[in-house]
Amino acid sequence: MTMLAAHTDIEAILEGTVPPEELDRVLGLIAVASAAVEEFTGYRFAPGTYSVSRIVRDGRVQLAANVATVTGVRLVNERTGSVTEVSDYVVRGSTIYNLPCGRVEIDFTVTAPVPDEIVSLTAGIVAATLSGPPVGADQMTAGSYSVSFTASSGRVWLSASDKLVLGRYKRPAAAVVIL
Missing domain, CATH: 1.10.3230 (Hypothetical protein yqbg)
Known part of the structure; x- marks a missing residue:
């Protein structure tokens, strides 16, 4: 982590x-x-090399961090398990465009902090x-009435x-x- x-x-x-x-x-x-x-x-x-699986929406996938390089994109047929390489995608920042509909697996490298x-x-x-307030419990009493509360978890x-x-x-x- x-x-x-x-x-x-x-x-x-x-x-x-x-x-x-x-x-x-x-x-x-x-x-x-x-x-x-x-x-x-x-x-x-963290910076590093990642492989993620995403559902393509509107021909694009948004990744969480700035992508330095995309080393591979594969379309996965969830019914048969077959995998097809995708090569005509475009990367801009953290978004990958021109992807076919369905589930894709993406290999990418993040170098940005x-x-x-x-x-x-x-x-x-x-x-x-x-x-926040200090952790603890308090109780106040006034006559026959009493109330208890915790200040913070x-x-x-x-x-x-x-x-x-x-x-x-x-x-x-x-x-x-x-x-």
Whole structure:
């Protein structure tokens, strides 16, 4: 798993330095937030070589990161399992055009660093967790009335707005083949 942010990114959001005694906690929260982002999107954002399977929509496929090179595209017949090489595709940024309808397997290399949007979002998730109220439970009593509540879970979570931003990076759901 790739750390999608650094402690310095969290410091920039919080406008202060992370105390040395909190550094291990911050690095742990970055790891958890990174895993949550990768799990939600289905992508690893680290540079490297990848093979993915996608459903072609409107003759194109959008990949999550800037693609340095595409080394192969194959059309997969899901009923028979046969594979056909595709050669007349066009790559622009992270989008591959002129693809036939159906499921394709794509081999590609990513050399660009983690997108700034993902770094900022991951750092924001960790900063929100750190700047939240302290973890704990309180109880207040007034006469015969009593109320109990927890101040915070202290856990990393993706908000609805985080999921909205990550939506463009999320892998499309697999199609169902009906015979």
